Amino acid sequence: xxxxxxxxxxxxxxxDFSALYASMNLVETRFNSLRKTIxxxxxxxxxxxxxxxxxYGNNYAGVNISNLxxxxxxxxxxxxxxxxxxxxxxxxxxxxSKLEExxxxxxxxxxxxxxxxxxAALLKE
Numbered sequence: 698x699x700x701x702x703x704x705x706x707x708x709x710x711x712x713d714f715s716a717l718y719a720s721m722n723l724v725e726t727r728f729n730s731l732r733k734t735i736x737x738x739x740x741x742x743x744x745x746x747x748x749x750x751x752x753y754g755n756n757y758a759g760v761n762i763s764n765l766x767x768x769x770x771x772x773x774x775x776x777x778x779x780x781x782x783x784x785x786x787x788x789x790x791x792x793x794s795k796l797e798e799x800x801x802x803x804x805x806x807x808x809x810x811x812x813x814x815x816x817a818a819l820l821k822e
Contacts, residue, residue: 699724702819703779705734705747707764710808711784714746717812721819731768738768738775744803744819749785751792762796769800782818784808
């Protein structure tokens with residue numbers, strides 16, 4: 698059974714790693730919203746690649762750190778073994794560390810992300 702990756706593409710900053718995924722025999726499913734991703738977590742992807750956006754002020758009701766919190770809270774129930782790789786801008790890198798304190802993250806990659814960096818994250822145990 699081939700491994701799978703969910704790409705959550707919420708902005709034009711998300712790099713297109715489709716060719717890399719294909720070369721690594723990963724089956725990619727793309728989503729343009731976290732809500733759609735959460736609805737599909739029962740398919741238990743091996744990897745989830747998502748952009749991190751810090752919740753400045755009240756963007757996320759002041760309870761969550763970022764756009765990813767709700768999905769990350771859902772993982773233990775629906776997709777416990779998925780490895781999460783987040784893509785973050787240099788300006789928001791410091792905030793991604795706060796998320797890492799609360800949730801297990803497989804890798805945090807700073808944009809722009811090279812193919813080599815993504816490949817290394819995917820191969821990391």
